[in-house]
Amino acid sequence: MKNVEITGTGRAVPSMVVTNDDLAKIVDTSDEWISTRTGIKQRFFCDKDECANSLAIEAAGKALKDSGLSPEDIGVCICATVSGDFATPSMACMVQRHLGLRENIPSFDINAACSGFLYGIEVARGLLNGTGEKHALIVGCEQLSKLMDMTDRSTCVLFGDGAGAAVITLSDEKVYASTLGTRGGYEIMAYGAGPKPSKLTMQGQDVFKFATSIIPRCIGELSEKSGLGLDDMDKVICHQANERIIDFVIRRLKADPDKFYKNMDRYGNTSAASVPIALDELVKEGDVKRGDLLMMVGFGGGLTWAGAVIRYAGRSTE
Structure with a gap:
């Protein structure tokens, strides 16, 4: 079972900026x-x-260009989302079509809420090892x-989006x-297709308690598995x-x-997009460089959690 490294990143955000003051005009709240x-x-x-699809396609296209690879080089396409435009066709199918990826590759969506991007990395790693392909494109949107x-x-x-x-x-x-990992519960819920309206609800205090306990647990498990601690990491990217x-x-x-x-001050909570947006921002600002070691941790609805220690290798040499 071969390991993986990151060889390209990208991000996309919508054009509409919504400040706290803007929200205060429509709901009882304030910037403070x-x-x-x-x-x-x-x-x-x-x-x-x-x-959602237009954002996913833009971010995926930027990551592909950043990697130096062609569409034909991609052997797996996975999108992590809880808010895709359709139940089917999947967001990944739309990315595959618009970027011109090969037809003989697996392209599908996964839903692990805010942990989804990191779930996607591990799923893609398994598929690459099992199919003989070498490169995978993972999107959180x-x-x-x-x-x-x-x-x-x-x-x-x-x-935010x-x-x-x-x-x-x-x-x-x-x-x-x-x-x-998974700890089944209803602390965060969003209804999809069905008789109820599609609205997101969250028990904030319960989620806070969960997050503050599960992040140290993830970090401890990653350190044990890798033999490396926080001092060995160049950056830690949490949801x-x-x-x-x-x-x-x-x-x-x-x-x-x-x-x-x-970077939540600028983006808010973007769920599955949170970790990869932060990753790309660090890369593009020069705060993550070729060879840097990253620890990434996600947690969210499900309840789910995920973590990865992975090296940023920079642009592919192919």
Whole structure:
């Protein structure tokens, strides 16, 4: 079973910026209330000409270009989402079609909520090893604005739309570890096709308790599996749900705050897109360089969690 490394990244966000002050005009809230409790100052919402599929295609195309590969090189296409445009065709099928990927490759969606992108990496790794292919395209994409109940002041202020993508490549890289888990529950719910309206609900305090316990557990499991600790990592990328969650974990682990990236102030919680958006931002800003070792941790509805230690290898040499 070969390991994988990251060889390309990309991201896409809608054109509409929605600030906390904008939300305060339509729901009983304020910039001070939102920012002090979450660290979020703005987020992006799709306008009438944008959708989940268009964001996924844009982010995937950027990651493919960044990798230096051609569409024919991709052997697996996976999209992680809870808010795709359709139950079927899948978002991944639309990415496959619009990017001109080969027809004889698996292309499908997965739903593990905010952990979905990291689930996608591990699923793609298994498929690459099993099919003889070498490169996979993984996308995390959400249009959560269409699931918001704008009368629910505790939830609607948290989420935003966006997409992030990465190309991973099989390699002889020795450092790789993953952890996946599930604790079934109804703390975060969004109804899909069926008799009930498609609105997102969340029990915020329960999710906070879950997140602040599961992130240290993920980090501990990844350290045990990889033989590496936080001091060995160049960056730690957690799901960007709430600044207070990440700060709590940093204090509990007595970790270096500079290793933990935070960008929820600009994007809000973008669920499955959160980790890959942060990854691409770090790469494009030059804060992650070729050879850097990354620890990524996701947690979300399900309840699910996932983590990975993986190296950023930069542009493919093919």
